[in-house]
Each structure stands twice: as structure tokens, then as C-alpha cells.
Amino acid sequence: MSAELAEHVVDEALRAPRALNGRAPDVFRVGGWVPMREYAADEAVDFVIVGTGAGGGTLACRLAELGFSVVALDAGPFFRPLEDFASDETEQTKLYWLDHRIVDGENPITMGGKNSGKAVGGSTVHFAMVSLRFRPEWFRSRSLLGYGADWPLDWREMWDYYTQAERALSISGPLTYPWGPKRPRYPYRPHELNAAALVLAQGAEAQGYRWTATPLATVSAPRNRSPPCVYRGFCRFGCATNAKQSALTVWIPRAIKAGAEIRDLAMAGRIETDARGRVTGVHYHRAQRWQFQKARNVVVAGYAIETPRLLLASASARFPEGLANRSGLVGRYLMTQSNQAVFGRLQREVRWYKGPPSLTISEHWNYEDRKDFFGGYCWMAQGPLPIEWATIQTSSRGLWGADLRREMLDYNHQVGLKMVGEMLPDERNRVTLADEKDQYGLSVARITYSWGENDKHLIHHALDQMQDSLERAGVTHLFRQEDDTNHLAGTARMGFDAATSVVNADCRSWDIPNLWVCDGSVFPTTGGVNPSLTIQAIALRTADRIKELAARGELS
Amino acid sequence: MSAENRYPGYDVLAKREGLSWNDATRRTIDARLSLPRVPRFFTPAQWLTLQALCERIVPQPQDPDPVPLAAMLDARLLSGRTDGFRRAVLPQQDEAWRRGLAALEAEARTRYGGAFHELRAASQDELLRDLQAGRLSHEAWGGMPGNAFFAHRVLPDITSAFYAHPHAWNEMGFGGPASARGYVRMDFDRRDPWEAVEAAPGQERQALRDNHRVR
Numbered sequence: 001m002s003a004e005l006a007e008h009v010v011d012e013a014l015r016a017p018r019a020l021n022g023r024a025p026d027v028f029r030v031g032g033w034v035p036m037r038e039y040a041a042d043e044a045v046d047f048v049i050v051g052t053g054a055g056g057g058t059l060a061c062r063l064a065e066l067g068f069s070v071v072a073l074d075a076g077p078f079f080r081p082l083e084d085f086a087s088d089e090t091e092q093t094k095l096y097w098l099d100h101r102i103v104d105g106e107n108p109i110t111m112g113g114k115n116s117g118k119a120v121g122g123s124t125v126h127f128a129m130v131s132l133r134f135r136p137e138w139f140r141s142r143s144l145l146g147y148g149a150d151w152p153l154d155w156r157e158m159w160d161y162y163t164q165a166e167r168a169l170s171i172s173g174p175l176t177y178p179w180g181p182k183r184p185r186y187p188y189r190p191h192e193l194n195a196a197a198l199v200l201a202q203g204a205e206a207q208g209y210r211w212t213a214t215p216l217a218t219v220s221a222p223r224n225r226s227p228p229c230v231y232r233g234f235c236r237f238g239c240a241t242n243a244k245q246s247a248l249t250v251w252i253p254r255a256i257k258a259g260a261e262i263r264d265l266a267m268a269g270r271i272e273t274d275a276r277g278r279v280t281g282v283h284y285h286r287a288q289r290w291q292f293q294k295a296r297n298v299v300v301a302g303y304a305i306e307t308p309r310l311l312l313a314s315a316s317a318r319f320p321e322g323l324a325n326r327s328g329l330v331g332r333y334l335m336t337q338s339n340q341a342v343f344g345r346l347q348r349e350v351r352w353y354k355g356p357p358s359l360t361i362s363e364h365w366n367y368e369d370r371k372d373f374f375g376g377y378c379w380m381a382q383g384p385l386p387i388e389w390a391t392i393q394t395s396s397r398g399l400w401g402a403d404l405r406r407e408m409l410d411y412n413h414q415v416g417l418k419m420v421g422e423m424l425p426d427e428r429n430r431v432t433l434a435d436e437k438d439q440y441g442l443s444v445a446r447i448t449y450s451w452g453e454n455d456k457h458l459i460h461h462a463l464d465q466m467q468d469s470l471e472r473a474g475v476t477h478l479f480r481q482e483d484d485t486n487h488l489a490g491t492a493r494m495g496f497d498a499a500t501s502v503v504n505a506d507c508r509s510w511d512i513p514n515l516w517v518c519d520g521s522v523f524p525t526t527g528g529v530n531p532s533l534t535i536q537a538i539a540l541r542t543a544d545r546i547k548e549l550a551a552r553g554e555l556s
Numbered sequence: 557m558s559a560e561n562r563y564p565g566y567d568v569l570a571k572r573e574g575l576s577w578n579d580a581t582r583r584t585i586d587a588r589l590s591l592p593r594v595p596r597f598f599t600p601a602q603w604l605t606l607q608a609l610c611e612r613i614v615p616q617p618q619d620p621d622p623v624p625l626a627a628m629l630d631a632r633l634l635s636g637r638t639d640g641f642r643r644a645v646l647p648q649q650d651e652a653w654r655r656g657l658a659a660l661e662a663e664a665r666t667r668y669g670g671a672f673h674e675l676r677a678a679s680q681d682e683l684l685r686d687l688q689a690g691r692l693s694h695e696a697w698g699g700m701p702g703n704a705f706f707a708h709r710v711l712p713d714i715t716s717a718f719y720a721h722p723h724a725w726n727e728m729g730f731g732g733p734a735s736a737r738g739y740v741r742m743d744f745d746r747r748d749p750w751e752a753v754e755a756a757p758g759q760e761r762q763a764l765r766d767n768h769r770v771r
Contacts, residue, residue, distance in 0.1 A: 007635035009587045010580040086580040087733035090588075090720045097640055104644035112640030194742040230738025233731075240578060240735040349754065351747065353731055354739040386719040386730050394711040398688060400613045401681065404715065409562055411728040412754065447641070 013077035053122015055519030056301030057247030062543030064258035076118035078264035092237035106450035121248025147374035152505035161537035173215030197359035203469030304488035338421035339486035344475035357383035375422030376528035489523035565767035568732035608673035
């Protein structure tokens, strides 16, 4: 692609690596730099981490702070939001993983911006900042609730790591959270509610359900170099003010300060193994050539598509089925979350483009077990920007022509509720390697997905409930968005033994002791809330466990 | 703009020099507004079909300065930017568009004996409704399901171009770019002075005056 043809206009970060020559971009200053330690390629670092999002970014920070030598690779660019981010839906698609992938199955998953980031900071650069804890029972969903699989993690231990993550991210949330066991108060006060959020509250109260301000990773007061959120509403297209507490603004600066090296525009292609069956480093493509970084440990943190893709692509004579895959489960049990919605119209002006899009939430059906399907779901207020709103109209209602253009004129009067729903793990939903190659010459991922009967039942229940809620709030002209999904999980599940899982509770692979996976891939079940806070809590725990294992001489 | 003007006089571009636009946004929108309006990806024949198709998907009959949808789509395909995935039933986006436009043209000639772009709007719409419903099966589709092409390429690609344009934001009353000023008034029926005024019936002149003050 030649420069003058590029779709993205503000693209300096996309053209050539920025983190080089002993310095990395300062994300808080236009044109700014911070010093960065660098490691030689033939110097075996303690950890090479592939991916710098919620899993890899968090882990890189904590491992560096605990004194380990860390090199973290990311396929995406190293942005300075203040200079690189436009307020524009199209331009900001540069935050997404848009490399080629194939989707099939009965319910092919829409990829790209819905679930995949490609940037230092990963998907947290474009995530909607919703920062929720799992319901404790979900860590034992097989034993306590009768579906899915148990996690090898104890919820009480996770509760402490959630608290640590919430503090690190300065989560803005309600004084008391209405569901689940007691938790400490959120570090920052909740954000002011916009009109779209108030409609959720009205509907929930009419139904007799509790609701609350959504705990969000965007600050409601100044914090270090982050100014308070100004309610631009472009959150899912990158925060241009740095109010958002993403891996890019929280974990990565801390990691660099603690001595980690971040390599941007560095696409991992293959993990190398030796005759002993240990991993020895990572081959990656950067600055027009393939390079190799030696390492004592490799952590794969590329999220639920790129993680299994890299493990499968690293197959060797000794590991013909790919790395960490003696169980045959790498790439299996892929999960997404149901993300259906109901939308409608109010006489009053709403102007839902203002503020974070999901300022209120009801988790009622995550904590209510009197229902005839497995799993739970929550719903949140919505604020789609024009292109997304048009896409909802065309995909859900098939509108075009004068009908579409007329419908779009009601934009400032629209409101909606959107679910995040638990889909059950199914071995047949999976990631495999296709014959087609990407721009690096690597086999692209084929993503196969079909909803199960329970998934359909849960979605149907949620659509009815959200419609009832909006009707009670006086919303008219209702319609349903019946086909949408969000977030990813599974494909390298953690578990209790090598036959039925890929990694153990410490995110360490059963097959290769110096190979780790630390991202949403390790989820055995996905729960009915957004996954980012749980991924970060797991990464915080993994860092502590690695420190303990190292102290006991059990790291290698 | 269009016949129904809910936000008379509102022009999001009036905010270009104001506190709601940062430099990255200005560069982005400037580039979008200065795209060459000639085909670079499509052939001249495909271009004629595409222009006619765009006019049916997002009609702009009353607009004095219509959004150049075909040029925006052409530029996107030329840039190579994709959705980040392809459905297994569809070819890559370049091939899908080339084949889809050729097949639409073939359908028009078979059914009406004329080029798609020369058909009456009603005939074009009839063909497109059949395409949307999966009722077209000319061999020119080469196994590509027409309804999938319509749902996953035609509709999102053309409407994404239109709703990326300031003209579309004006008619919807969308605040547009908001870096770094953002918004202050969040409640029902509240607007910041830099947001569009919706004209209540009989209040069009007041709305026009207020919208001219939006910066």
C-alpha cells in the first residue's frame, strides 16, 4: 500500500516502529518520548510477551516491576492519542485488527472493531471501559450452576485481584454495587448520567430490577497525567484526551519505567522450541524483516484468535499439532458474548452521542437463577455514532433508500439497551489455520462459530426483557438487533489437568513449562459481563505466581 | 440538503476551527472532503453501475452538493482497508465488488434489456429488492450469494461512506467531532451551545439563527 493511497490520514505510527533507539513514545505528550531499556536479540530475556493488551500489557508491567527482564511485542502501532486520534469513526478503524481472517459456521462472528484491537495496549485502546467483576459462582459454574466448566481459580483470591485492578485503573463507579458479595468502594466517583442512561434506570425501576452507574475505566477526576473525562462519546474509537485508563495509558508507561522493552509493529510468526521440548524465543516480523528474540520464557497474549493461531503455527516435528496442544484443545471452546439489543424512540431529545456509551447497567439476570436456561446476562445503555447506527439499521431491518435516510433523522431521539450475554463453551466453536496467507506470509485464522440451543434461549429471554424495560420507560417504535456478538474467550482454556485444558491456574502450559498464555483465551467460561477486568485480574495474579515460582526455583 | 430539514442552518464544519476539532480530526475530514471524484479502483463501466447503485441505496435527489459515495468507496477499496475478516460464502472485498457489479449489470440486461444505470429508478429498486431477498441467480454471480453480497457489502459499504460525511451529520443533528471540548449538558432536552438546534414546528427561524451561532 503506497502512502498516498492509505485510508488512514494520521498514520505516522502505522508506517514505521516508534519504540526504538532507547526511547518510546510518551503517550501523554505531543511528540514526547520517554527513555526505554533495550535488550539484545541474542540475550535471553526472562520473558518475551506476545501482545500488550489487557493480558500482556498488565503482565509486562508487573513482571518488570518484580525485577524480571521483559520484551513485549505488539503487532500494532504505538500511538500517542493526543496527536494520533481523530474524532472520527472511519479514521479510527486504525485501532482494529483488520488483517485477513475467515469466518464461518452457522453464526459467523463479526470481527474487527467488535472484538479485536491492533495497537500497543491491544483492544483496551478502543474498549468501552466497562469494568465488571464476575459473579463468584461463575468460577465454579459446573459444580454450582450445572453448566460449562469450573475454573481452577478461587473467587476469593480473584476478589482481591479485582480490587487491585480497580485501584490501578482508578475505576469510576457507584458508592455501593447492588449485586454480589461486598467489595471496596470504587476509587473514583461515578460519572454523570446522560439521558440514554436515565432511560435504562426508568425501565429497570418500572420492572422492579436494580440498576447502577456502570463502573468505568475513564476517570471522573484528574489522575496523574489523565484529565477527567470530557464526555466526547468517541470512546470506542480511541480516547483523544487520555481520560481512558487503557493498557496504553496505565500499564505500558509503568512497564517501560520499570525496564521493560516494548516493540511496536512487531508481528510474531513462530515460537521456537529446542530438542528438550522447551521454547527458546520468538520469530517476529519488524521493520521489513524477520527477527528472533531469545527468551527463557514465552507468554502468548494475543487474545482468543491470535493466541491459538500462533500456537498452532509453531508446530514442529516434536509438536506436530502445535505448541501446548497435546490435549487437542488449542483453538477449541471459542466463546463470544451475545450482544443483541432493542432500540426505540422518545419524544424528548436524548442525543446519545454524548458521554461514555454505557453509563448505566442492570445485572439483574446475572444474579437471578429462576430461569429455564444456563448462564446470565446484563444490559447497558447505548450510544452508537452515525456509522454504527446506520449499520444497525441496515443489518437489523434491511433498510435502504429513502426509508433508511428518513429513519436516520430520528438519531437524536433514539435510545436502546444492549446485552452482554454468556454463551456456553462448545468444543465445535474453534479457531483453525486456513490455507490463505496474510501480508506476513502467515496462515490466516479460520473462525467457526454456531450458537447452541441454550445460547438462543438466553438471547430470546434477554430481548424480551429489554423490550419490556424500554416499553415501561415510554419508548416507542421498538425494533430488535438480533444478530450481534462482542468480546472473545476460550481457545486455550485453563483447568485442573493436562487432558482437559491447555494451561493451569497460573496460565502455564501443561506441556511446555516455559510457555504461558495470559489473556482471555484462558477463560473456561465467559460469564455475562465484559471480560477486560477479569483478564487484568488474572494477569496480576499470574505475575505474583511467577514471582513465587521463581523464588522456589520452579520457574525453569 | 434533503427536503426534511430538522436542523436548519446547522453546519458541523462551522466548528472546524473551534474547540471541538483537533488537528488530527481536521486533517482527516479535509482529506475526505477533497477525494478525487474519478474511478481509480473501478473500471469506467463498473463506475457507472456503482454510481447508480449508490443513488438507490442512499438517494440524494434534492441535495445540491451530493456526497460522492462512489468515489469514497473507490478510495477505500484502493487503499486496501478491509473489515478485518471475510465471510466464507463471499470472496475478498475487491473481488466481491467487481463480480457483484458485473452480475447486477448482467441481471439488468437480462431482465430489462438495458444497462443498470439507464433503468428507471423503480426498475432498479425492483432488481435490488430481489437481490436483497436472494431471488437473483444469473451465472455472472459465479456462486456468490447475491443476498449476502447485498447485506454484507452493498449496504454497509455504501451507508458507511454516507454517514462518514459532514452532510449526513448535519441532517441528523449529530455533534460531530468532539476533541477535545466534549460536552457538558447530558440530560434530556439539553444541548450545549455548540450542538445543533432541532427546529420545533413553527420555530424554524429561531433554530436557523441559533444554528448559525454554533461554533
